[in-house]
Amino acid sequence: HERTFVMVKPDGVQRGLIGDIVSRFEDRGLKMVGGKFMQIDQELAEEHYGEHADKPFFDGLVDFITSGPVFAMVWEGQDATRQVRNMMGETDPAESAPGTIRGDYGLDLGRNVIHGSDHEDEGANEREIELFFDEDELVDWDQIDSSWLYE
Numbered sequence: 001h002e003r004t005f006v007m008v009k010p011d012g013v014q015r016g017l018i019g020d021i022v023s024r025f026e027d028r029g030l031k032m033v034g035g036k037f038m039q040i041d042q043e044l045a046e047e048h049y050g051e052h053a054d055k056p057f058f059d060g061l062v063d064f065i066t067s068g069p070v071f072a073m074v075w076e077g078q079d080a081t082r083q084v085r086n087m088m089g090e091t092d093p094a095e096s097a098p099g100t101i102r103g104d105y106g107l108d109l110g111r112n113v114i115h116g117s118d119h120e121d122e123g124a125n126e127r128e129i130e131l132f133f134d135e136d137e138l139v140d141w142d143q144i145d146s147s148w149l150y151e
């Protein structure tokens with residue numbers, strides 16, 4: 001199964017949404033294989049958001065993502081990257097349907113609660129997992145309900 005990188009951003013942490021967000025992925029049947037409460041430094045922020053380096057919102061984005069702790073996670077499951085993006089909603093919470101994470105918890109584009117690897121960017125999931133986690137921080141384990149989640 002595929003692995004994907006997911007992160008509760010500083011606004012989501014401050015607003016006490018870590019548990020709700022983790023529950024949504026658990027309820028969906030995805031398996032957490034890594035989780036880390038951490039503070040992102042300038043260098044990691046600039047690397048993680050490198051694709052946006054020339055955008056006008058880049059400095060604000062880096063300031064925001066380094067402004068407080070985040071909860072970084074790796075989730076595993078069938079088509080995990082796309083499934084997580086679907087559950088997140090659109091980049092802009094204002095465009096996100098109710099029932100999605102950004103549609104339920106966010107209002108503003110620059111405070112959109114959660115990050116998930118882009119499924120249209122080939123290999124982004126693996127690159128981001130490697131950027132945030134050492135191999136020995138990821139746990140291989142069997143989910144006891146897997147035969148009820150997968151045919």
Ligand code: GTP
Pocket residue numbers: 052057060061090091092109110111112114115116117118
């Ligand atoms: P991430 O999961 O955070 O990567 O969001 P995304 O993949 O849905 O969006 P994208 O990678 O295009 O943009 C990264 C982040 O930059 C978004 O989550 C927004 O918070 C912010 N962002 C994107 N576009 C804009 C914009 O036009 N203005 C502002 N202020 N922020 C933006």
Ligand code: MG
Pocket residue numbers: 118
């Ligand atoms: Mg993105």
